[in-house]
Amino acid sequence: xxxxxxxxxxxxxxxxxxxxxxxxxxxxxxxxxxxxxxxxxxxxxxxxxxxxxxxxxxxxxxxxxxxxxxxxxxxxxxxxxxxxxxxxxxxxxxxxxxxxxxxxxxxxxxxxx
Amino acid sequence: xxxxxxxxxxxxxxxxxxxxxxxxxxxxxxxxxxxxxxxxxxxxxxxxxxxxxxxxxxxxxxxxxxxxxxxxxxxxxxxxxxxxxxxxxxxxxxxxxxxxxxxxxxxxxxxxx
Numbered sequence: 447x448x449x450x451x452x453x454x455x456x457x458x459x460x461x462x463x464x465x466x467x468x469x470x471x472x473x474x475x476x477x478x479x480x481x482x483x484x485x486x487x488x489x490x491x492x493x494x495x496x497x498x499x500x501x502x503x504x505x506x507x508x509x510x511x512x513x514x515x516x517x518x519x520x521x522x523x524x525x526x527x528x529x530x531x532x533x534x535x536x537x538x539x540x541x542x543x544x545x546x547x548x549x550x551x552x553x554x555x556x557x558x559x
Numbered sequence: 560x561x562x563x564x565x566x567x568x569x570x571x572x573x574x575x576x577x578x579x580x581x582x583x584x585x586x587x588x589x590x591x592x593x594x595x596x597x598x599x600x601x602x603x604x605x606x607x608x609x610x611x612x613x614x615x616x617x618x619x620x621x622x623x624x625x626x627x628x629x630x631x632x633x634x635x636x637x638x639x640x641x642x643x644x645x646x647x648x649x650x651x652x653x654x655x656x657x658x659x660x661x662x663x664x665x666x667x668x669x670x671x672x
Contacts, residue, residue: 550602
């Protein structure tokens with residue numbers, strides 16, 4: 447059974463803290479993605495990676511960075527968390543090539559106080 | 560840029576009712592179109608897709624037809640069940656080769672017995 451796992455389902459952090467969200471996939475996919483999901487806004491792409499050590503900015507990269515040191519792992523970093531980063535964060539992966547299905551993790555609900 | 564517009568929810572139906580969730584898109588060229596579903600507490604999963612005009616995607620009793628002339632990809636099901644209660648996202652993958660999927664804002668469906 448293919449799987450994308452995220453390190454936490456729920457996370458509570460304080461303003462100014464550095465936050466790490468981890469995502470691991472076991473499908474040997476080349477592409478990995480980080481989205482945030484907010485009511486009324488749907489899913490918005492933060493960053494994606496198409497290979498190890500490669501990254502591309504999505505639509506809303508400000509305040510975030512990413513790391514992909516191994517093919518199966520893609521980390522999202524909030525350098526200094528702010529309350530407007532309270533959201534649901536979804537990780538996804540897909541094989542290389544056009545129009546392929548994305549496989550999603552269960553999400554991490556992050557609350558920044 | 561690419562965009563997807565979905566009907567606003569929530570949509571509340573009685574069991575066995577007919578479902579339509581409208582989706583229209585704006586994109587250059589010939590995008591591929593998707594419907595993803597998110598059940599409570601889970602990540603998104605692909606429901607169906609269509610990669611060219613007039614294609615019909617189908618799965619689990621759901622159908623959607625890629626209509627290029629009306630730039631639409633409406634989701635339909637003839638008889639909904641309580642287990643269909645979820646959030647449904649329309650999405651497109653643009654034909655520019657960029658590894659990016661644009662999602663709609665999601666439509667919440669609640670089916671009552």
